[in-house]
Amino acid sequence: MTDRIAQQVAFLTEIDKLKAVDRMNPLLDGSRPENSAEHSWHLALYALVFWDFAHEDADLSAAIRMLLLHDIVEIDAGDHPIHLVSDWSVVAEKEAQAAERIFGFLPADQAQALRNDRLEFEAGISPAAYFANMLDRCQPIFQTIFNEKLEQLPPVDHLDVVKANLSTGRATHLKDGFPDAYAEASKQLGWQEDGGSEIFLQRLAFVNEVDRLKSVLRATTLCDGSRRENSGEHSWHIAMYAIILAEHADRPINIDRVIQMLLIHDLVEIDAGDKPIHGDHDVAEIEAIEQAAADRIFGLLPVDQGQKLRALWDEFEAAESDDAVFAKSVDRVQPVIANLETGGGSWIEYNVSRQQLEDRVGWKVAKGAPSLWEHLQARIREWFLENQLL
Structure with a gap:
């Protein structure tokens, strides 16, 4: 079992x-290019919404996975932008080789x-x-059409790329495959008067708003230490953690519900910001801010859907159900592994002792996935001994 967990953690x-792979299209605020990890999170949320x-007959859980x-x-x-000339057979071969190498970190069955x-x-x-x-075809289109700084975005005319994609490119399939998306994009471009349905527009407003999560910075850095992680790509990463580590849950779980929980669990940080677990905070004040944020953000959706996702977020926060306990475990363990990879990371920044790590993090991981926490003990013990922070 230890070898299996080691392979999973290595993967x-x-x-x-993936958080360092930039795409052509920018964030909705135009501040920087979107990366492929946060793009993958956003697409999974598109599917949920x-x-x-x-x-x-389509299987939501399969699509989210x-x-x-996929990237x-x-x-x-x-990443290979659609407006550039590429030998797609060569790209396909490179991607197949990449899949063999990267998925090869995993145990054979999971790979x-x-x-x-x-x-x-x-x-x-x-x-x-x-x-x-x-x-996957419509998200970049709406990222462009509704971009706050469209005219300032180098190095290409992003709107021309969208127009070409919708008129003669892969996005033409939206006309049959996702008519509301095609209609709304066409309306925004001035091609037709009628756009998407009212319920589509409500949901589009929600997925556009939550793009802002990609600009919320966390205390944890990437595993290479190059920059701080943002909450959008973090949400992608822990959803992948849940997929790979589900077999280590201490009690039976519905992994599909866990993944959905993790896709939305940090949305309140759009308003509330990230509050590092090792920081000094007024817990009651944070809870009040996050509850207000949940009211606002989930309230953007049609009532029934907003209530359903809000209930899922509340369940995660309460951490009483088996699904929520496991979701909390992977949410807590991912920063631990990032800190171990970066020589201490936020533990150094916040002067964290091993006992504090156990009190604030360890028991939550162990409650949902005890074998995972046990597996990490040797590395944790070694780091705290070396840094004399026992």
């Missing part, structure tokens, strides 16, 4: 590199499962994969 550490526009992992190959192969999910997405034939591809 989860390796895919941290827009799923009733998919074919009735595909969208979370991992870009760690080796890079094959992820390869199968990726191939299903690439084929785009199953109802889930087909609609997942529609989401």
Whole structure:
């Protein structure tokens, strides 16, 4: 079991590199290019929000998994903007090689499962994969159309790229595959008078608003120590943690609910900001701010859907159900691994002792995934001994 966990942790550490792969399209505020990790999180959230526009036979859970992992190959192969001339057969070969290397960190059974999910997405034939591809095509379009600094974005005319994509490129499939998205994009471009339905527009306002989570910085850094992690890419990473580590849950869980929980668990930080677990905070004040943030953000959605996702967020916060306990475990363990990879990270910044780590983090990880916390003990013990912070 220890070897299996070691392989899983090695994979989860390796895919941290996806946070350093920049895409062509920028964040909605125009501040910087979007990276492939936060893009993958945003797409999974698109799926959660827009799923009733998919074919009735489409499997939401399968689509979310595909969208979370579909761009991992870009760690080796890079992102390939649609407006540039590329030899797509060469790109496909590079991505296949990347899948073999990166998924190869995992135990064989999990590696094959992820390869199968990726191939299903690439084929785009199953109802889930087909609609997942529609989401992958429309998200960059709305990132551009509603961008706050569209005219200032170098180095290409992003709006011209969108127009070409919708008129003759891959996004033409939205007309049949996601008509509301195609109609709204066409209306925004001045091509037609009618746009998406009212319920589509409410959901679009929500997914546009939560783009701001990609600008909320956390205390934890990337595993290479190059910069602070943001809460959007963190949400992607711990969803992947949940997928890979689900077998180590202490009690039976519904992994699909756990993943959905983790996709939305930090949305309140758009208003409340990140509050490092080792920082000094007024807990009651933070809770009040986060509750108000949840009211506002989930309130952007149609009432029934907003209430459903709000209840899922409340469940995560309460951390009483088996699903929420495990979700909290992976949320807490990911920064621990990042700190171990970076020579201490936020433990040094906040002068954390080993007992404080145990009191604030360890028991929460152990409650949901005891074998995982046990596996990390040797590395934790060694680091605190070396740094004399016992």
